[in-house]
Amino acid sequence: MMVNLRRIRKRQLQQLMMTCFALSVVMVYWESLDYNLMSHIKSYSLRHLLPSLDYITANLTISREEARKFSNHQYLINHKWKCADRDILLLLFVKSSPENFERRQAIRSTWGDETYIERTLGVTVKVVFALGVHPQTLERNRFQRKLLWEDERYQDLIQQDFLDTFHNLTVKLLMQLGWTHAFCAHARFLMSADDDIFVHVPNLIRYLQEVIRTGVKDFWVGKVHRGSPPIRRKDSKYYVSEEMYPWLLYPDYTPGAGYVISSDVASRLYQASLNLNASLYIDDVFMGVCANAMGISPQEHVFFSGEGKAPYHPCIYNQMMTSHGHVKDFHELWRHATDPSVESVSSGLFGKLYCTLIKVRLLCKPIFINTYPCKAAFF
Structure with missing residues (x-):
């Protein structure tokens, strides 16, 4: 009975230590996330409240x-x-x-x-x-x-x-x-x-x-x-x-x-x-x-990717303007993106429906990805 009690206490102590470690990691991460999130919310809200930013130009x-x-x-x-x-x-x-x-x-x-x-x-x-x-x-x-x-x-x-x-x-x-x-x-x-x-x-x-x-x-x-x-x-x-x-x-x-x-x-x-x-x-x-x-x-323009890399798929290539973060794959991407068969993938009613579903799967994800926005799936 004493041995089992010691094992239980040891297991509880290990769980407590792991919980404390996990919480500390979350707190450190959340502090950074919270700062960035709040900074963006505050500045975005301020942007819509201010009719002009002429004071920046003046200074x-x-x-x-x-x-x-x-x-x-x-x-x-x-x-x-x-x-x-x-x-x-x-x-x-x-x-x-x-x-x-x-x-x-x-x-x-x-x-x-x-x-x-x-x-x-x-x-x-x-x-x-x-x-x-x-x-x-x-x-x-x-x-x-x-x-x-x-x-x-x-x-x-x-x-x-x-x-x-x-x-x-x-x-x-x-x-x-x-x-x-x-x-x-x-x-x-x-x-x-x-x-x-x-x-x-x-x-x-x-x-x-x-x-x-x-x-x-x-x-x-x-x-x-x-x-x-x-x-x-x-x-x-x-x-x-x-x-x-x-x-x-x-x-x-x-x-x-x-x-x-x-x-x-x-x-x-x-x-x-x-x-x-x-x-x-x-x-x-x-x-x-x-x-x-x-x-x-x-x-x-929803098909300018800014800082992000676009997904690789013919339904994306048909409307792609820019994609960021390429060094080694220029030739391969150029060959695939400009292939004449790309246009046929999204042609017709069924092709458009197919590509819409594909773009939803690629772009509308619950986690933030810095590429084309979800609304690009419906263009």
Whole structure:
């Protein structure tokens, strides 16, 4: 009897210890989750209560001379005549880093192949890669020689002499806006994308041609973040101090992973950037600040994935615009996504019903997945 009592007490003690451990893990996780959840709820609610965010623009406005220090960088590699063609539908700026040669090659041979686009889709798209210099002094010369060799062969690199780091992404955005204004202002649309983005160019081209037919103005489309709060955790890559940005929420913006703007919007964003403090190094947020200054709002498109990777399925490919987080599978995804048989999968009444059910299964999950929203299943 004594032995059994000891075993029971030992088992109870073990259960108590496991329960305490589980509760401590939950408390630590919930503290972080609760902070993020409450921050988003508070900022989102505030966004709908405030009719204007002009106070942000007013506080970030500086003189042109002060603003020039953020964009006053020399071109190391440039192609002023890249946009010599008159009728350019899309200028596609891919943000890359000096060391990411393989990613650039994959893009050139898949969705960024200008020759394929012109021959197959009948439109002119110009693809260029935006770069700074390698941040490590000892490696810089070696990578610069490689970049010069690469550009001599492909003629598609645009490089300035700033350090190519995460904290200089806003500088890279300023380079894109400045280069577009100076050398390619007549392109009807500008797209900015990361070099780990997959762009379904045929779908995108058809969509942009429809936009032209409907005469849309102030066009800015992508996945939209509305009322997002600044991240104040110092261990986060996206940490922004209160000194840098003291307000509780950001203006609406699209993630820098991939979005499209019309030429008139590109011009107005460039003009806004000439008088704004670009020390805010979250580039997509800074673009939101510029757009807010000009009274421009982003439009949600459910098949721009933002930061997420889209599910692999023909019913998704038929409407896909962008998918984020691709490095090794560019060629395979391009082959499957552009296969002519994809369109037949969703054709007809039964095909549409089948694809709706498939998209519900893939997109409408009880846990949050950072890709296309559930409502995309019904488009």
